Amino acid sequence: MKSKLLSFALLASMVCGTAMLSQAQGPGGWGGGRGGDFGHMATLLNLTSAQKEQIHTLMQAQRTATAPLHQQLAQIHIQMLNATANGAFNQATIQALATQEAQIMSQLTVQRESMRSQIYNTVLTAQQKTTAEQLRQNEITQINEHLQKQSGAASQAPAE
Secondary structure, three states, X not given: OHXXXXXXXXXXXXXXXXXXXXXXXXXOOOOOOOOOOHHHHHHHHOOOHHXXXXXXXXXXXHHHHHHHHHHHHHHHHHHHHHHOHHHOOOHHHHHHHHHHHHHHHHHHHHHHHHHHHHHHHHHOOHHHHHHHHHHHHHHHHHHHHHXXXXXXXXXXXXXX
């Protein structure tokens, strides 16, 4: 049960951790989200047209740079589907594919965070940075509250 909770917490922090800047970009998010919230984040940060264009340029460069990694992920996904066809399960094969996937995801995370740093340090004004930090702190608070609720629910679950 603890490993499931830890896995969920890690996943939740990864997802929520990308939310602030992912939402800030429209299609593709700041670093890979599936946007639609760009207007909302642009409004919250009061981005100028020039800033939006700068961000768009950074995102396009990142998409180009990470395209080979995304292609590798797609190939691994196909290999995983083939390896598990008809209910097959070979732990060594699955572990090897999962390890390859994790390495690529790690590289993508580094690329995404690098781009976020560039946006933060080269595009945003001091006031926008302050607002972004407040949003980040709010997100941390929400994650912690969620984890507290999950932790409380797990401790109240009947023992098996």
